[in-house]
Amino acid sequence: MSASFDADRAGFRTAAAARALQLGLPHRGDEAWKYTSTAPLIEGAYAPPTADTSRPSAPERHIKDLVADRVFVNGASVGGADGTAVSLSDEPAHAGWAALGTLARFDRIERDEGGGLIALNAARATDAALVSVPAGDRIDTPVYLQFHTSARAHLLVSPRIVVTVGRGASLTLVEHHTGVGPCWNNAVTEIVLEDGASLKLVRIQEQDAGSHHTGATFARLGRDATLETHDFACGARLSRSDVRVRLAGPGASVNLRGLCLADGERHTDQHTVVFHDAPHTHSLELYKGILLDDARGVFTGRILVEPGVRGCTTRQENPNLLLSEAARIFTRPQLEIRNNDVKAYHGATVGRLSPEALFYLRSRGLDLEHARRVLTAAFAAEIVDAVPSEAVRDHLRRWLDHALGGSVAIP
Amino acid sequence: MSAASAPLLEIHDLHVRVEDKPILRGLTLTIRAREMHAIMGPNGAGKSTLAHFLAGREGYVHTGGTVRYRGTDLLAMAPEERARAGVFLAFQYPVEIPGIGNQYFLRTALNAIRKSRNEEEIDAADFIALVRKKAKLVEIDDAMLKRAVNDGFSGGEKKRNEILQMAVLEPTLCLLDETDSGLDIDALALVSKGVNALRDATRAFLVITHYDRLLSHLEPDFVHVLAGGRIVKSGGRELARELEARGYGWLEDTP
Numbered sequence: 001m002s003a004s005f006d007a008d009r010a011g012f013r014t015a016a017a018a019r020a021l022q023l024g025l026p027h028r029g030d031e032a033w034k035y036t037s038t039a040p041l042i043e044g045a046y047a048p049p050t051a052d053t054s055r056p057s058a059p060e061r062h063i064k065d066l067v068a069d070r071v072f073v074n075g076a077s078v079g080g081a082d083g084t085a086v087s088l089s090d091e092p093a094h095a096g097w098a099a100l101g102t103l104a105r106f107d108r109i110e111r112d113e114g115g116g117l118i119a120l121n122a123a124r125a126t127d128a129a130l131v132s133v134p135a136g137d138r139i140d141t142p143v144y145l146q147f148h149t150s151a152r153a154h155l156l157v158s159p160r161i162v163v164t165v166g167r168g169a170s171l172t173l174v175e176h177h178t179g180v181g182p183c184w185n186n187a188v189t190e191i192v193l194e195d196g197a198s199l200k201l202v203r204i205q206e207q208d209a210g211s212h213h214t215g216a217t218f219a220r221l222g223r224d225a226t227l228e229t230h231d232f233a234c235g236a237r238l239s240r241s242d243v244r245v246r247l248a249g250p251g252a253s254v255n256l257r258g259l260c261l262a263d264g265e266r267h268t269d270q271h272t273v274v275f276h277d278a279p280h281t282h283s284l285e286l287y288k289g290i291l292l293d294d295a296r297g298v299f300t301g302r303i304l305v306e307p308g309v310r311g312c313t314t315r316q317e318n319p320n321l322l323l324s325e326a327a328r329i330f331t332r333p334q335l336e337i338r339n340n341d342v343k344a345y346h347g348a349t350v351g352r353l354s355p356e357a358l359f360y361l362r363s364r365g366l367d368l369e370h371a372r373r374v375l376t377a378a379f380a381a382e383i384v385d386a387v388p389s390e391a392v393r394d395h396l397r398r399w400l401d402h403a404l405g406g407s408v409a410i411p
Numbered sequence: 412m413s414a415a416s417a418p419l420l421e422i423h424d425l426h427v428r429v430e431d432k433p434i435l436r437g438l439t440l441t442i443r444a445r446e447m448h449a450i451m452g453p454n455g456a457g458k459s460t461l462a463h464f465l466a467g468r469e470g471y472v473h474t475g476g477t478v479r480y481r482g483t484d485l486l487a488m489a490p491e492e493r494a495r496a497g498v499f500l501a502f503q504y505p506v507e508i509p510g511i512g513n514q515y516f517l518r519t520a521l522n523a524i525r526k527s528r529n530e531e532e533i534d535a536a537d538f539i540a541l542v543r544k545k546a547k548l549v550e551i552d553d554a555m556l557k558r559a560v561n562d563g564f565s566g567g568e569k570k571r572n573e574i575l576q577m578a579v580l581e582p583t584l585c586l587l588d589e590t591d592s593g594l595d596i597d598a599l600a601l602v603s604k605g606v607n608a609l610r611d612a613t614r615a616f617l618v619i620t621h622y623d624r625l626l627s628h629l630e631p632d633f634v635h636v637l638a639g640g641r642i643v644k645s646g647g648r649e650l651a652r653e654l655e656a657r658g659y660g661w662l663e664d665t666p
Contacts, residue, residue: 354506355469356506357506357508359466359467359468359469359490360502360505360506360508361508361520362467362489362490362491362494363466363467363468363490363491363493363494363499363500363502364494364516364520364523364576364580365491365494365495365520365521365523365524365527365580366491366519366520366523367489367491367523368489368491370519370523371491374511374516374519375508375511377510377511378508378509378510378511378559379510380510381509381510381511382509382510385510
């Protein structure tokens with residue numbers, strides 16, 4: 001690596017560190033963080049990995065039957081299998097920190113839209129994954145990136161993914177965060193979709209309940225580009241995921257889907273923002289929440305359409321299922337539509353399992369607990385079934401089965 | 412009657428309230444294996460309450476009388492225990508369950524019942540063969556088996572699906588709650604064919620209906636009129652025709 005590259009890299013990190021310090025972590029005075037406190041992140045005194053941090057070579061869990069294109073343990077790439085046309089971060093000619101120019105482009109997004117968490121990630125990220133698909137290429141096999149953290153001391157790990165999909169190209173990407181022990185994973189995923197490009201992103205966070213997760217996905221879509229996201233908040237004590245999408249080119253469209261399932265005293269916050277910056281752009285959103293025990297859930301769906309941006313459509317739904325008396329969900333549709341030429345719909349519901357449906361299942365021989373599990377799995381199925389990979393769907397069904405108390409064997 | 416036909420279901424002087432309103436007021440009825448009983452009666456007489464109460468639905472207050480099923484206290488059993496003991500309610504309004512495949516649901520229910528009897532879970536291939544055979548009876552195709560339970564089914568499809576569940580689970584006491592409502596003539600014939608195929612010496616039926624047309628397909632052994640929360644008249648098949656012709660008005664003053 002050249003001296004100037006190292007200097008750029010050092011400069012980038014120094015600037016980011018200064019920005020992180022200046023911005024600080026978000027607090028509950030910020031409207032976007034009204035229901036989620038970052039205090040556990042500060043109190044934990046999490047520190048980045050050092051040379052002494054042990055790095056187990058194999059993660060405990062990953063999705064079977066999918067090629068593990070790249071596995072990162074405690075922030076460092078530990079390799080993976082080749083076999084796709086996608087270049088990853090240890091190919092200096094195409095990727096990694098050699099792609100600082102790409103990162104710099106996002107520097108502006110960070111300054112405009114990102115808070116201290118994004119700057120902190122930039123200051124601390126070690127190995128980034130760069131996935132770039134050249135114009136016209138179609139990558140059919142999902143690219144799988146696993147970020148695994150295994151911590152004994154309080155560890156701050158900063159996964160970073162940069163995705164560019166060229167004109168008319170398409171990609172399916174699976175971003176899988178796993179973690180055991182007292183860690184805080186602060187992930188950032190940056191996505192640029194050129195005109196006519198298409199990306200399906202599956203994001204699965206299933207860290208254990210002793211860890212924390214904050215993750216932000218930024219996407220910018222060109223003309224007629226399409227983005228589909230599937231955001232599964234399955235684990236961590238404190239979990240916050242942001243998906244911020246700019247529909248920058250006319251005709252661009254996004255389909256945002258998500259599921260949170262939280263038990264115990266877990267807190268899960270899913271936050272989405274869609275900017276309809278160009279005319280004839282479309283957004284579709286379906287997030288579902290399942291809350292058990294004393295868990296807390298938060299969903300925010302912010303949609304912005306500026307004056308003069310015509311012919312847009314937006315539809316947002318957020319049904320939630322509470323499975324205990326103490327569980328709570330805060331759901332906030334925030335539609336900021338500043339012109340009349342927009343078709344908009346939003347609906348949020350908070351409910352419990354239907355007594356009629358429970359009785360129907362019991363009258364067929366299922367006991368009450370079994371009936372509850374089957375109906376809860378049925379509620380989640382709409383989100384799981386739409387995931388664009390059989391292997392990932394199977395993984396999610398197994399996870400759901402386990403999370404709901406086992407042996408449902410979801411269809 | 413021989414000793415073999417000991418009563419399957421004995422309802423004696425049953426009183427049931429919904430909230431503060433008495434619905435069943437001293438209903439007595441005995442059903443034996445092999446028999447099919449039809450219950451007719453005006454709206455609000457308590458017909459559906461009887462069916463749901465027997466299946467174990469919540470929301471009913473039992474204020475008097477007894478219900479014995481195969482000699483044991485049915486009312487002490489949870490809904491799933493009743494199902495596992497062979498009581499089946501075909502719903503008037505089957506519940507839609509998006510997200511759960513019809514065939515998967517059937518297998519889950521069958522296995523829950525088998526497990527309660529300490530039987531092994533049914534082999535996947537055996538199950539598919541079984542369900543296809545039963546489905547043919549009520550003309551349910553593979554596509555319908557793969558769809559979510561009752562989700563977006565037409566009225567007729569839902570009722571056929573109830574009969575399919577009944578055929579797969581092979582209950583001993585079948586309660587049919589207005590299974591004919593919302594069916595056209597062809598669907599009615601199909602549903603009736605499915606029900607008739609299940610009639611045998613070990614099984615009994617309680618059919619709740621407003622109309623004689625279902626009974627002309629099923630030919631029940633007994634017809635009862637339920638009015639004001641009790642059975643006010645019992646007879647054979649001819650009673651249904653009489654009710655169809657004369658309505659219920661002539662029974663109002665019957666003690």
